[in-house]
Each structure stands twice: as C-alpha cells, then as structure tokens.
Amino acid sequence: MERFDHVIDGQVRPSADGRTFESVNPHTREPWAEVALGGRAEVEAAVEAASRAFHQGSWPRMTTGERRQILYRLADLMLEHRQELARRDTMDMGKPISRLLNGEVAGAASNFRLAADEADLDHAEVYPKDADHHIYTQYDPAGVVAAVAPWNFALTMGSWKVAAPLAWGNTVVLKPAEQSPGSATLMAELALEAGMPPGVFNVVHGFGPGSAGGFLVEHPEVARITFTGSSEVGAAISKVAADRLVPVTLECGGKGANLVFADADLDVAVPSSVRSIYSNSGQVCLVTSRVYVQRPIFDEFVARFVEQAEALRLGDPMDPATDLGPIVSQEQYDKVCGYLDSIPEDGGKILTGGRAGDGWYVRPTVAIGLPPAARACREEIFGPVVCVAPFDTEDEGVNLANDSDYGLTATLYTQDLRRAHQVAERLRAGTVWVNTWGVRERKAPFGGYKLSGVGREGGHFHRDFFTEPKAIVMRY
Numbered sequence: 001m002e003r004f005d006h007v008i009d010g011q012v013r014p015s016a017d018g019r020t021f022e023s024v025n026p027h028t029r030e031p032w033a034e035v036a037l038g039g040r041a042e043v044e045a046a047v048e049a050a051s052r053a054f055h056q057g058s059w060p061r062m063t064t065g066e067r068r069q070i071l072y073r074l075a076d077l078m079l080e081h082r083q084e085l086a087r088r089d090t091m092d093m094g095k096p097i098s099r100l101l102n103g104e105v106a107g108a109a110s111n112f113r114l115a116a117d118e119a120d121l122d123h124a125e126v127y128p129k130d131a132d133h134h135i136y137t138q139y140d141p142a143g144v145v146a147a148v149a150p151w152n153f154a155l156t157m158g159s160w161k162v163a164a165p166l167a168w169g170n171t172v173v174l175k176p177a178e179q180s181p182g183s184a185t186l187m188a189e190l191a192l193e194a195g196m197p198p199g200v201f202n203v204v205h206g207f208g209p210g211s212a213g214g215f216l217v218e219h220p221e222v223a224r225i226t227f228t229g230s231s232e233v234g235a236a237i238s239k240v241a242a243d244r245l246v247p248v249t250l251e252c253g254g255k256g257a258n259l260v261f262a263d264a265d266l267d268v269a270v271p272s273s274v275r276s277i278y279s280n281s282g283q284v285c286l287v288t289s290r291v292y293v294q295r296p297i298f299d300e301f302v303a304r305f306v307e308q309a310e311a312l313r314l315g316d317p318m319d320p321a322t323d324l325g326p327i328v329s330q331e332q333y334d335k336v337c338g339y340l341d342s343i344p345e346d347g348g349k350i351l352t353g354g355r356a357g358d359g360w361y362v363r364p365t366v367a368i369g370l371p372p373a374a375r376a377c378r379e380e381i382f383g384p385v386v387c388v389a390p391f392d393t394e395d396e397g398v399n400l401a402n403d404s405d406y407g408l409t410a411t412l413y414t415q416d417l418r419r420a421h422q423v424a425e426r427l428r429a430g431t432v433w434v435n436t437w438g439v440r441e442r443k444a445p446f447g448g449y450k451l452s453g454v455g456r457e458g459g460h461f462h463r464d465f466f467t468e469p470k471a472i473v474m475r476y
C-alpha cells in the first residue's frame with residue numbers, strides 16, 4: 001500500500017488522530033493507497049497556515065514576475081515527474097495512462113505557466129479624464145481560497161483550480177476528491193520544491209459533508225470558494241457561502257447536446273461525436289450525451305457511430321493501447337448501470353454496449369428510441385452512454401438541444417456557414433463547438449448556464465473572481 005498525507009504549512013503530515021481512508025484502484029477494485037483522513041483539526045491548521053502566509057508572508061507581496069518564476073519552476077518539476085503524476089491518477093481513478101502521458105500532465109503543468117503569464121502580463125485601468133485626480137484600479141488578491149476538486153480530471157482540474165488564485169497572489173487550500181488524492185499531494189510537494197513558501201498551497205484530504213470538504217467551505221477565514229463537481233453539492237456549497245457573502249464559482253454537471261445536420265461531413269462528425277461521449281469512459285462534464293441527427297442521415301450516422309463505438313478497446317488503464325478504462329467506483333458504476341436499466345424501461349433500445357460483465361467496466365453504449373423525457377436523456381449519467389434521436393427542422397434541433405436543465409456545452413456539425421453562426425448563437429450553453437469537440441482555449445470563458453454552474457473560469461474571468469478590484473482615487 002502506498003501512502004498519501006496532507007500538505008499543510010510546508011509539512012507533509014498525517015492527521016492528528018492518525019485516521020486514514022483507502023483509495024481503491026478501479027481496475028483491480030483493490031485498495032492501493034492509504035490516505036490521511038482530514039477532519040476539523042487539519043482544515044483548521046491548513047486555513048490558519050494559508051491565512052498566515054497571506055497576511056504575513058511574502059507571497060501576496062511578491063511581484064507577479066517573482067511568482068511567475070516559481071510557478072514556471074513548478075510546471076517544469078511536474079513535467080519531470082510526469083510518469084509518477086500520471087501513474088497516480090490512473091491508479092486512483094482508472095483513466096487510461098496514455099491520456100495522461102499524451103496531454104493531460106503537460107496541460108496541467110501549462111495551467112501554472114498560463115496563469116502566471118496572465119497575471120504578469122495583465123495591466124490595470126487608469127482613468128484619465130479628471131483634471132484634479134489620478135484614478136486607477138488595483139487588483140488585490142482576495143485571501144485564502146478554498147478549492148474543491150473532482151476525481152474525473154484529478155490533475156487537470158486540481159492544477160486549474162489552484163493555478164490562477166496562486167498567480168494572483170492568493171493562498172490556497174485544496175481538497176482533492178476522495179477518489180483521487182495522489183496527484184494533488186505530489187503537486188503540492190513539488191510546489192514546495194519549486195520555492196513556494198510554506199502555507200501558500202496546502203492540501204487536505206477527506207470527504208465532503210462532515211469531513212475535510214465540508215469544514216473547508218464553512219471556514220470563516222475563506223475568502224473565495226472554487227468548486228467543480230455535481231450540481232447538488234454546488235448548490236449546498238453556495239448556501240454555506242451565502243451566509244458569509246463569500247463568492248463562489250461552481251463548475252457543475254452537463255448534459256451536452258450534439259446537433260448533426262444533414263449537410264455535415266460525416267468523416268468529421270462521426271469520429272468527433274464518438275470521442276465526445278466515450279472519452280474518459282464518459283466521465284467528463286463536457287461530454288455530448290445527447291445526439292440529435294437530422295433525419296435524412298440518421299440511419300447512416302447511427303450505423304457508422306455504432307461501428308466506431310464497437311471498435312474502442314476496453315481494458316487495463318495502465319495498458320497504453322486502452323481506450324476506455326473502468327468506471328471510477330462502485331457508486332458511480334451502480335449509477336451508470338441504473339441508467340442502462342432505465343433505457344428499456346423508458347421505451348428505448350440499446351443498439352450496442354451495456355455492462356462489460358467484469359468489474360466496473362461499461363462498454364460504449366448507444367441508445368435510440370427514447371422520448372426526450374427519459375431519465376437517460378435528462379440526467380447526467382457520467383458514463384459511456386449516449387442517447388441518439390432524429391430531428392427534422394433547424395428549429396426543432398435547437399429546441400431539443402436547449403430543452404435541458406443543464407447548459408455547459410453544445411456541439412454542432414454542419415458545412416453551412418449561415419447555420420453554423422445562427423445555431424451557435426441560439427444554443428444556451430457556456431461553450432459551443434462547431435465541427436469539433438473538446439478544444440479548450442484557456443483564456444476564453446469556461447462555465448455553464450442553468451444547473452451547469454455559476455460564474456466563469458479562465459483568462460480575465462479568473463482575475464475578476466480571485467481578486468478584489470479596488471479603485472484608488474488620488475488628488476493631485
């Protein structure tokens with residue numbers, strides 16, 4: 001068994017009471033690591049350390065250029081440790097290691113560089129019109145930031161949640177998901193090695209309510225909360241934060257729609273649509289789990305989609321040839337299976353896929369014939385399950401796509417420029433992809449409409465959230 005501890009005030013340490021929990025490798029379904037279980041005492045210590053580092057330490061008072069040097073060094077160290085970071089995410093949550101080594105680790109490292117550049121290159125407004133006064137804006141760091149991360153992109157989201165607040169001079173306490181504690185622990189250790197002062201970046205492990213997550217978001221010293229996870233927990237955190245008027249950004253679930261018009265290039269649309277539901281075994285908030293295909297090409301699209309879905313390889317996520325690893329946990333596996341069972345109950349038909357029959361594996365699943373009110377069409381499944389349905393007119397397609405409690409992403413495939421622009425404008429989602437999926441510009445706004453969240457992340461949206469903009473009015 002390997003062992004992951006908290007990183008508090010520059011020390012890697014267990015819980016005061018010695019309590020631990022286990023991280024289970026979803027491929028073997030055996031525990032592979034013992035993790036320190038944080039409670040009130042550890043959250044207290046971490047927030048206190050972060051508060052001290054903020055009010056008395058050097059970090060918020062460094063120039064953005066000085067912080068940039070440390071954040072760049074951290075990015076370099078992450079690349080040096082890419083094998084170990086990748087291995088920990090794969091062992092913790094079952095993602096194919098090839099995905100981590102061929103993109104995610106590098107992306108996580110670059111989150112620190114990008115945030116550092118963003119802060120360093122940013123400039124504040126000067127208001128020139130007044131003859132008697134010099135008036136300008138200063139972006140002060142907000143204070144101690146609580147970051148609560150999910151397991152589906154442990155390293156990517158862990159780095160994304162902490163990079164911007166750190167770059168803007170805040171101090172951070174990160175509560176990684178209980179399913180994926182490994183990579184965050186190493187990232188915080190590497191931050192110390194990179195020269196980040198103790199207390200600036202702390203990690204406390206544990207669960208949600210009544211555990212590290214719950215105690216962290218309730219802590220009175222916390223100035224900002226940034227959360228990625230389910231809409232239910234997002235709403236619960238929002239309520240806690242409201243009592244103290246603490247701003248939150250919530251990046252919650254999705255039920256992405258994918259409109260494939262009859263004029264789409266199917267050589268692009270089919271593989272892209274397949275990728276956009278089965279990546280990470282569908283455990284992605286951005287997936288397009290509802291596909292609407294214009295009637296003239298419905299049969300051909302479905303036939304090609306099924307063929308490509310069936311060609312994907314399920315298996316050991318440590319094997320570089322694996323496309324789909326297991327579902328992260330028994331709880332999530334049971335949830336996905338519940339939706340598989342709901343499909344025939346709600347009048348649909350599974351063309352391919354279902355339980356793989358061994359462990360927490362689910363084959364790439366395609367369902368048709370479901371009414372729009374079916375559970376599998378409305379609720380976030382977070383598994384490799386897609387509902388495909390036909391539509392006739394552009395209006396009908398847009399209405400189907402927008403008929404959701406969520407609004408994180410939407411995708412459309414067409415070769416008609418007029419349609420691409422007009423439909424993109426009408427789709428009620430935080431990101432719209434046209435003839436592609438999954439491409440992220442990290443300076444662009446990232447977030448969702450409706451139950452998909454509150455606020456936007458990325459670029460200057462990060463600055464606006466993680467700082468207190470201050471107007472300074474000075475008489476000549």
Ligand code: NAI
Nearest residue numbers: 149150176177207208209213214229230233252253285382
């Ligand atoms: P969750 O929302 O319960 O957990 C996310 C994070 O929040 C974890 O770190 C957890 O420990 C923490 N947490 C939970 N309750 C908390 C509380 N009251 N206060 C503070 N922190 C708390 O998500 P879970 O249980 O892992 O997955 C449930 C569903 O949520 C999934 O099936 C999926 O539909 C959705 N989800 C969406 C994600 C996204 O990327 N938007 C990521 C993970 C899950």
Ligand code: MG
Nearest residue numbers: 208229230233
């Ligand atoms: Mg939960």
